[in-house]
Amino acid sequence: MKCTVCKGSAVIDLPRHNANFCGEHLLEFCRRQVERAIDEFDMLCETDQVLIAVSGGKDSLALWDVLDHLGYRTHGLYVGLGIGDYSDTSGDFVRRFASQREGALTEVDLLAEHGYDIPAAAAHTRRSPCSACGLSKRHVFDRVALQGGFDALATGHNLDDEAAVLLGNVLRWQIEYLERQRPLLPARNGLPRKVKPLVRLTERETAAYCIVAGIEYQVEECPMAVGNRHLAYKETLNDIEVRSPGSKADFYLSFQRRAVGFFADAGTRGVRRWSSAMVAVPRAPQRSAPSADLSPTPVHQAPRHPR
């Protein structure tokens, strides 16, 4: 197998791009894909101070490396979740990466700073561990990004992650989630801008990037995420991808280019439609003389937004 660019020995084949790459050209390809995603979705500008949420896994460490190569001002953030050995070794990978490159790193330990860890939070709230974990992480990400005055918060969500979430939302037509499934969420209500620069790369590509670039990462999956529904969606999309290379990227990127706009304000519009329907319902006849009543006309209660 030969590299499509230099004809040297290739280390990876990428059927969806109809290409094979040697190590050097794989790194170049991945960096170029990130650059294209940042440009297409207007995620970052050159002077931005970017806070990168790093878990110790391949995606977020590759993201840190790529953004450094592209010349952004970066700062890592690791959240210690208290999930036994898994968290201990994840933290070690992040610290090693940061110290090898003299990268700035902030660490937040959930138990030490907030008095709980993920196993305890999941047991107390009776939420699934992943949803308690997601909520806690987002809270810490937002706080550190705001307090540190960062322009943007970047996470390592890749094409497989985003396509799987999209499939889940489409299967249930969760339009209030669809409208927010963008790789760029502008700053709002005091929250920092959020970006996902890896949406053009699959997890196979970010893993290969780390191996070629000599980045050591946490290979284990989180032990609390076993049975997570998104893993099944990823497998389904991979089966489709084998039969029809390029489908996964098309599914996600075409949604961004052609469809996500249809869902803008979908949640709010749903509520508005609902409340106008309520107002149109004839009111019960009033018993007392209305002229004597100066209180405001009762407003029908709109249902709460589902989120």
Ligand code: AMP
């Ligand atoms: P996950 O939700 O585990 O799929 O992770 C998605 C992204 O969230 C990762 O690529 C990281 O950018 C970020 N992330 C996950 N876990 C942590 C963590 N413990 N500390 C900091 N960032 C994290």
Ligand code: FES
């Ligand atoms: Fe959050 Fe596993 S990393 S539940």
Ligand code: ZN
């Ligand atoms: Zn090559």
